[in-house]
Amino acid sequence: IAVDQLILKSLLAMIVLGILYYVLFSIVNSPERKYKFGITIPIALLVAIIICSIVATIKIGIIVGLLIGVIAGYMWEFIEKSNNGGDHK
Numbered sequence: 001i002a003v004d005q006l007i008l009k010s011l012l013a014m015i016v017l018g019i020l021y022y023v024l025f026s027i028v029n030s031p032e033r034k035y036k037f038g039i040t041i042p043i044a045l046l047v048a049i050i051i052c053s054i055v056a057t058i059k060i061g062i063i064v065g066l067l068i069g070v071i072a073g074y075m076w077e078f079i080e081k082s083n084n085g086g087d088h089k
Contacts, residue, residue, distance in 0.1 A: 020066070027070070036076050041069030 024041075028034045045065035052061025 044069035
């Protein structure tokens with residue numbers, strides 16, 4: 001039973017990391033996006049890990065930090081497009 005659980009957890013980890021790899025590297029397809037997401041994701045991860053470590057849920061902190069970082073990056077792009085009238089320089 002322990003070997004089955006280990007194999008299942010390993011497969012699940014491979015799938016999750018594969019999805020994260022694909023999503024995170026597909027959103028940073030330009031230097032401008034690399035800059036935005038390169039700032040928002042690490043800051044959100046750090047803050048979420050610190051906050052969630054207080055209540056001993058670091059795994060949840062990593063997930064929440066990634067989600068907040070990606071959402072913040074998209075919000076930054078949306079706000080920038082709204083301020084520029086949708087035009088890129």
